[in-house]
Amino acid sequence: DTAVSQTPKYLVTQMGNDKSIKCEQNLGHDTMYWYKQDSKKFLKIMFSYNNKELIINETVPNRFSPKSPDKAHLNLHINSLELGDSAVYFCASSQDDGPYEQYFGPGTRLTVT
């Protein structure tokens, strides 16, 4: 059973398009996250949600909008895609009561052409 799953695994699209990445966790965790891993493999947190409430919102362009329909799902919608959005996006989840070790999904490789 996959603990944290993401779809799609690969996403190739053109500049200006709008796309979504879906994430689901079956661990019963309360908190979910989105990370961006750039071409140099640097990992940076984008958002976190706790029980469907936005907790962490790093300096991410407004074109990125996370949506959490329930605490097991955290989707990432990206409007007006730009070349610089090309990266691997990872979803993760953790228990709410610490120590916050996070379980990561397999990643979605987004390529904007």
Added chain:
Amino acid sequence: AQSVTQLDSQVPVFEEAPVELRCNYSSSVSVYLFWYVQYPNQGLQLLLKYLSGSTLVESINGFEAEFNKSQTSFHLRKPSVHISDTAEYFCAVSPAGGTSYGKLTFGQGTILTVHP
């Protein structure tokens, strides 16, 4: 705020040799420390963690890391590496409690390449 510095971007080593991957951190509050491993084309997996207590922590596959508070370090070691240990390793910290809801700060990663 926290920051993490992994001092080596790449570490090549021969099979069965020992290895150390270095990690230093900076924080104004107490932290939890983690090492994550990323195999090619996969997500990150937790390798080991330091929360409290014994400063030496071990993983099930032979890695160990030692928390050194005075030197603000959490270096990862393995006495004898295998080809299958080839991966990228990330050191990370998060605030120990509080309302930061697990904000992990990662280092830049160290690529460990084990040669036969």
